[in-house]
Amino acid sequence: MKYPRLNGLASLLAGLLLATQSAWASASEPYEFPASDSYIATVLGTPNKLKAELPEKIPVKVKSLDNLRPMPDVFWYNDSLKYSVALQKKAAPLVFSIGGTGSAYNNKNMVALQKALYQAGFHVINLSSPTHLNFLLSASSSNMPGYAPEDAKDIYRVMQQAYAAVKDDIQVTGMHVIGYSLGGLHAAFVGDLDRKEKQLNLQKVYMINPPVNLYSSAQILDKLTADSMPRSPEGHPLMGDFLDAVIGAVAENYDPVAGVRFNQDTIYATYPHRGDADKRKFKHTAGGLIGFVFRLTSGSMVFASDVMNKAGYIVPKEKEFTARESLSYYARAAHVISFKEYVDELLIPTLQTRHPGKSAEQIIQESSLRQIEGFLSSDTNVRVATNSDDLILAPGELDYLKSTLGNRVKVYPAGGHMGNILHKTNVADMVAFLKGGQQ
Numbered sequence: 001m002k003y004p005r006l007n008g009l010a011s012l013l014a015g016l017l018l019a020t021q022s023a024w025a026s027a028s029e030p031y032e033f034p035a036s037d038s039y040i041a042t043v044l045g046t047p048n049k050l051k052a053e054l055p056e057k058i059p060v061k062v063k064s065l066d067n068l069r070p071m072p073d074v075f076w077y078n079d080s081l082k083y084s085v086a087l088q089k090k091a092a093p094l095v096f097s098i099g100g101t102g103s104a105y106n107n108k109n110m111v112a113l114q115k116a117l118y119q120a121g122f123h124v125i126n127l128s129s130p131t132h133l134n135f136l137l138s139a140s141s142s143n144m145p146g147y148a149p150e151d152a153k154d155i156y157r158v159m160q161q162a163y164a165a166v167k168d169d170i171q172v173t174g175m176h177v178i179g180y181s182l183g184g185l186h187a188a189f190v191g192d193l194d195r196k197e198k199q200l201n202l203q204k205v206y207m208i209n210p211p212v213n214l215y216s217s218a219q220i221l222d223k224l225t226a227d228s229m230p231r232s233p234e235g236h237p238l239m240g241d242f243l244d245a246v247i248g249a250v251a252e253n254y255d256p257v258a259g260v261r262f263n264q265d266t267i268y269a270t271y272p273h274r275g276d277a278d279k280r281k282f283k284h285t286a287g288g289l290i291g292f293v294f295r296l297t298s299g300s301m302v303f304a305s306d307v308m309n310k311a312g313y314i315v316p317k318e319k320e321f322t323a324r325e326s327l328s329y330y331a332r333a334a335h336v337i338s339f340k341e342y343v344d345e346l347l348i349p350t351l352q353t354r355h356p357g358k359s360a361e362q363i364i365q366e367s368s369l370r371q372i373e374g375f376l377s378s379d380t381n382v383r384v385a386t387n388s389d390d391l392i393l394a395p396g397e398l399d400y401l402k403s404t405l406g407n408r409v410k411v412y413p414a415g416g417h418m419g420n421i422l423h424k425t426n427v428a429d430m431v432a433f434l435k436g437g438q439q
Helices: 004-018 038-044 108-119 133-138 148-169 182-197 214-228 239-251 264-273 276-309 328-336 339-354 360-365 369-378 397-408 424-435
Strands: 060-065 081-086 092-098 123-127 172-180 204-208 382-387 409-412
Touching (some): 081 108, 081 148, 092 148, 092 182, 108 172, 123 148, 133 276, 148 172, 172 182, 182 204, 339 360, 369 397, 382 397, 382 424, 409 424
Parallel strands (some): 172 204
């Protein structure tokens, strides 16, 4: 998610994180994974030698759906909801893939999963997260993401519209939904919704590294930002200084003759040779990078939700932006705000206005997997793949997943949060489940 004036910064930081995410671990056989620290694993991902082999190109088409409502001038560039399709020429099952927090349909993990599923013989439709700016503006009924039941309804509507746009061109033998990180939680809510409404008759739900409680996971990521961000004597976050530290940490071992090549293999080659002090420093920077990329997403959500709802949170209600107006002041204000503050001060009060009588605790609970526990515990076509060291799970939440889904949870021994999503073992497990085999 990006502001028009923040494209360079957001792309750089998102690229630093997303370009390095890769693979995970298997309980039934030895699982090779080089990073034992969850922060390092999350940022660096898996070396190429351990990744699933994927085709270089597949036949992907980008499609669009009309915006739900007219766009304010400040969002002039947002002309429609974008999504992508990769369609087989023969009859095949269709998989809907939902991105994680701030993820677009075409980010690195989404593209790679689409390739893996297409290679395995599936039609694939990639959808951006409701927390991505394009979805928030174009397809959100509230223009204020973060409340899972409403976000799931929006995703479910978009899934039906996207399928309607291609159904005359393909033969579909069944439908499934997958999602990673927040998209995993959304996939579960969509699966529960479909069991009731039966508009798509989804057969299988596959969640990769889902949070159990969106609110508690967000606070974990907020804390990474707070703990890593340098501050002025007055206590103000110094984001420019932090960015300098991040770039310095990943650039210190580059060879200027060979050129700048930022990838997990390059960094893995240098990390084992660092001294203990340098490793601790890099770990601290990795945690800060994870938190800061999350803050970029939540900051964009704050600004866009505020403008679209005329909530008056950081932007005066009467403010009308021109198409080319600088957003620097509001961008700085938005990115100081944590996700917890967004939820407590903007999302929950707005929801309570629309749903009188709901407490803050009830709203938070309703965005937790515990809200659909009956569906998760009883439906044998639901699976979770996660890691023993997933940093977004609060104490006790991994045990909750195990107790609720039993042997339908696969816990890999390492990988942090999403660090091993494209590991050859993980991809094979996902494909086997969707094709009908047992993990």
